[in-house]
Amino acid sequence: xxxxxxxxxxxxxxxxxxxxxxxxxxxxxxxxxxxxxxxxxxxxxxxxxxxxxxxxxxxxxxxxxxxxxxxxxxxxxxxxxxxxxxxxxxxxxxxxxxxxxxxxxxxxxxxxxxxxxxxxxxxxxxxxxxxxxxxxxxxxxxxxxxxxxxxxxxxxxxxxxxxxxxxxxxxxxxxxxxxxxxxxxxxxxxxxxxxxxxxxxxxxxxxxxxxxxxxxxxxxxxxxxxxxxxxxxxxxxxxxxxxxxxxxxxxxxxxxxxxxxxxxxxxxxxxxxxxxxxxxxxxxxxxxxxxxxxxxxxxxxxxxxxxxxxxxxxxxxxxxxxxxxxxxxxxxxxxxxxxxxxxxxx
Numbered sequence: 001x002x003x004x005x006x007x008x009x010x011x012x013x014x015x016x017x018x019x020x021x022x023x024x025x026x027x028x029x030x031x032x033x034x035x036x037x038x039x040x041x042x043x044x045x046x047x048x049x050x051x052x053x054x055x056x057x058x059x060x061x062x063x064x065x066x067x068x069x070x071x072x073x074x075x076x077x078x079x080x081x082x083x084x085x086x087x088x089x090x091x092x093x094x095x096x097x098x099x100x101x102x103x104x105x106x107x108x109x110x111x112x113x114x115x116x117x118x119x120x121x122x123x124x125x126x127x128x129x130x131x132x133x134x135x136x137x138x139x140x141x142x143x144x145x146x147x148x149x150x151x152x153x154x155x156x157x158x159x160x161x162x163x164x165x166x167x168x169x170x171x172x173x174x175x176x177x178x179x180x181x182x183x184x185x186x187x188x189x190x191x192x193x194x195x196x197x198x199x200x201x202x203x204x205x206x207x208x209x210x211x212x213x214x215x216x217x218x219x220x221x222x223x224x225x226x227x228x229x230x231x232x233x234x235x236x237x238x239x240x241x242x243x244x245x246x247x248x249x250x251x252x253x254x255x256x257x258x259x260x261x262x263x264x265x266x267x268x269x270x271x272x273x274x275x276x277x278x279x280x281x282x283x284x285x286x287x288x289x290x291x292x293x294x295x296x297x298x299x300x301x302x303x304x305x306x307x308x309x310x311x312x313x314x315x316x317x318x319x320x321x322x323x324x325x326x327x328x329x330x331x332x333x334x335x336x337x338x339x340x341x342x343x344x345x346x
Contacts, residue, residue, distance in 0.1 A: 006211055006212065006215065006216055006217040007215075007216050007217065008216065008217045008218075008219070009187070009216050009217065009218050009219070011139055011187035011188065011218065011219060012217070012218070012219040012252065014137070014139075015139060015187075015188070015219055015252060016252070016279075018089065019252075019279050019316045019317065019341060020341065021341070022337075022340075022341060023310055023315060023316060023317065023318060023336045023337075023339060023340075023341045024089045024090060024316065024317045024318075024341075025087050025088050025089050025090070025317070025318065025319060025329065025332065025333045025336075026088060026089070026090045026091075026092070026141075026281065026283050026317055026318065026319025026320075027080075027083035027084075027086075027088040027090065027091045027092055027319055027320075027329060028083060028086075028088075028283075028319060028320035028321070028324035028325055028326065028328050028329045029286075029320060029321060029322050029323060029324045029325070030065065030079065030092070030094050030096070031065060031322065032295070032322065032323055032324065032325060033079045033082075033325065034065050034068065034079070037072075037075060039062070039068070039072070040062070041060060041061065041062045043068075043071065043072060044061040044062045044063070044064060044067055044068065044071060044072075045061045045067075045071065046070070046071035046072075054114075055070065055108055055110055055111035055114065057106055057107040057108050058107070059105075059106050059107045059108075060106075061106055061108075064097075064103075064105075064106045064108070065094060065096075065097070066094060066095055066096065066097050066098045066102075066103070066115050066119070067106070067108065067111070067115070068094065069094055069095070069098075069114075069115050069118050069119045069122060070111065070114060070115065070118060073118070073122055076094050076122055077122045077123075077125055077126045078126075079094075080094075080122065080123050080126035080127070081126040081127075081129055081130060082326045083326055083329055084126060084127050084129075084130035084138055085130055085133070085134075085326070086326035086327070086329040086330040086333070087329055087330050087332075087333030087334075088138065088319070088329055088333075089136075089137075089138055089139060090138070090139045090140075090141050090188065090317070090319075091123050091126065091127060091138060091139070091140060091141065092123070092141045092142075092143040092190060092192075093116070093119040093120050093122075093123050093140065093141065093142050093143045093181065093184075093186065094119055094122070094143070095115060095116050095119040095120075095142065095143050095144070095145075095177065095181065096143050096145035096192075096193075097145055097147075097148075098112055098115040098116050098119060098145075098177055098180075099112060099145075099147055099173040099174065099176070099177050100112050100173045100176065101147040101148065101149060101165065101169065101170070101173045102145065102147050102148050103115075105148065112176060112177065112180065113176070113180050114180075115180070116142070116177050116178075116179075116180025116181045116183075116184060117180045117181075117183050117184040118184065119142075119180075119181070119184060120140055120142055120180075120181050120182075120183075120184025120185050120186045121184045121185060123140045123186075124140050124184075124185045127139075127140065139187040139188055140185060140186045140187045140188065141186065141187070141188040141189075141190040141221065142178065142181030142182070142184075142186030142188065142189050142190060143190050143192060144174060144177060144178065144181075144189060144190060144191045144192065144203055145192060145193055146192075146193050146194055146195055146196065146199050146200075147165070147170065147173070147199065149164045149165040149170075149199075150164070150165070150195070150196040150198075150199065150234070150235065151163060151165055151166065151167055151170060151196055151198040151199050151202065152196045152197075152198045152199075152235040153196065153234070153235060167198065167201075167202050170199055170202035170203070170206075171202045171205050171206050171209070172206075174202055174203045174205075174206035174207075175206035175209050175210055177206075178203075178206050178207055178210040179210045179213065179214075182210060182214050182218065186218065187218065187219070188218060188219050188220070188221055188252070189207055189218050189219075189220050189221070190220075190221040190223065191203045191204065191207075191220065191221070191222050191223070192221075192222075192223040192257055192258075193223065193224075193225050193257060193258045193321075194222070194223065194224040194225060194233065194242075195224075195225055195227060195233050195234035195235065196233070196234060196235040197224075197233065197235055197237055197242060197245045197246065198235065200222065200224070200245075200246060201245070201246070204220070204222075204246065204248075204249045207220055207249070219251075219252035220249060220250075220251045220252060221251060221252055221253040221255070221281060221317075222246050222249065222251045222253070222254050222255070223253075223254075223255045223256060223257045223281060223283070224237075224239070224242050224255075224256055224257075225256065225257060225258045225259045226239070226256060226259060226260060226265070226268045227259050228259075229264075231267070231268055231271075238271070239256070239268050239269075239271040239272040239275075240271055240272070240275050242272070243272060243275050243276050244275075247276075247277065247278075250278070251278055252278065252279060253278060253279040253280060253281040253316065253317055254272060254276045254278055254279075254280060254281070255269070255272070255280050255281030255282050255283070255315075255317070256268060256269055256272065256281075256282055256283075256284075257281075257282070257283040257284065257321045258283075258284075258285060258321045258322060259285070260284055260285060260288075261284050261285050261286065261287040261288055261297060261302075261305070262282075262284040262302060262305035262306050262308075262309070263305055264284075264288075265282065265284045266305075266308070266309065266314075269282050269309060269314055269315070270312075270314055273313075273314040273315070273342060273345075274345070275345065276344075276345060277344065277345050277346065278344060279316035279317060279341075279342070279344065280314065280315050280316050280317070280342055281315065281316065281317035281318070281319075282306070282309055282314070282315050282317075282318055282319075283318065283319035283320050283321045283324075284302070284305075284306070284320070284321060285320075285321045285322040285323050285324070286298075286302050286320065286322065286323030286324045286325075286328060287301075287302070287323065289322070289323070294323070295322060295323025295324075297323065298327075298328075299325070299327040299328040299330070299331035299332075300331055302320065302324065302328050302331065302332065303328065303331035303332045303334070303335040304335065306318050306332050306335060306336065307332075307335035307336055307339070309336075310335070310336040310339035311339055313340070313342045313343065314342055315336075315341070315342055316341045316342050316344075318332055318336055319332070320332065
């Protein structure tokens with residue numbers, strides 16, 4: 001891995017120093033906040049709003065949250081700002097689906113570069129605004145989602161050898177995304193919600209490619225998702241196996257997010273924390289969704305559960321995933337403040 005001899009960016013040293021002093025705070029859900037805006041198809045597409053977005057498609061765009069970076073930038077910046085002011089040290093870009101693979105559903109593959117560059121710049125503006133108020137340094141995490149395809153599992157039950165995407169396709173799409181995030185000023189690359197470790201390996205390889213072009217190495221955070229009570233990812237790995245599959249990337253953090261609330265996530269996080277030789281990160285959902293797909297767990301309830309992660313020395317970074325709000329992040333930040341960060345296993 002020749003990329004590991006590349007000089008790290010200053011953000012890596014700053015993050016490592018901060019994570020040894022205290023538990024760092026990641027932001028919360030973007031989708032939950034966007035849903036609360038009640039946006040229409042016209043809002044998403046930018047039609048009739050004077051939007052300067054140069055990318056257009058005949059496909060409906062409602063639900064394409066990443067596109068709001070270009071069509072509703074002020075609204076997206078305000079969400080990032082609210083999370084920063086709620087206590088987040090690390091704020092994610094709104095680029096979970098900003099790859100050509102995911103944007104193909106909306107026929108907006110041509111917008112990917114702009115989505116990632118502008119997505120990082122919007123977060124940076126929001127964080128600079130927050131820092132101007134309280135003087136607290138904050139970091140932009142370029143969010144890299146799993147895409148809507150899996151490299152390890154066939155989507156056709158009648159053809160188990162079929163794959164909807166190849167490793168090379170994933171690497172190409174991820175590399176384009178990561179290059180855009182770096183150009184936009186991301187401090188960190190966050191490979192998140194990993195349900196298939198082969199997809200994650202393609203993203204890691206893409207990071208190394210992009211870092212070599214950039215001439216320096218950004219810190220990488222890696223976060224998997226345990227899909228059910230089996231305690232395994234969708235592609236069948238336990239947390240321990242997941243760690244050993246990606247530890248060669250020397251990530252700043254390894255962790256879990258999404259799918260589960262904090263109580264259900266805890267045993268899987270404990271397993272990961274026991275083997276990981278780096279910082280750990282956990283950002284659970286606000287419980288499980290109700291029959292209407294909404295999350296009923298309030299800030300205090302979520303924070304109390306996350307506080308036990310900190311109390312028992314399981315985490316270095318915490319935040320929230322689906323259903324969490326700035327209120328959840330503020331409550332989590334306050335709940336973990338008295339606790340020391342987890343000591344890294346040697």
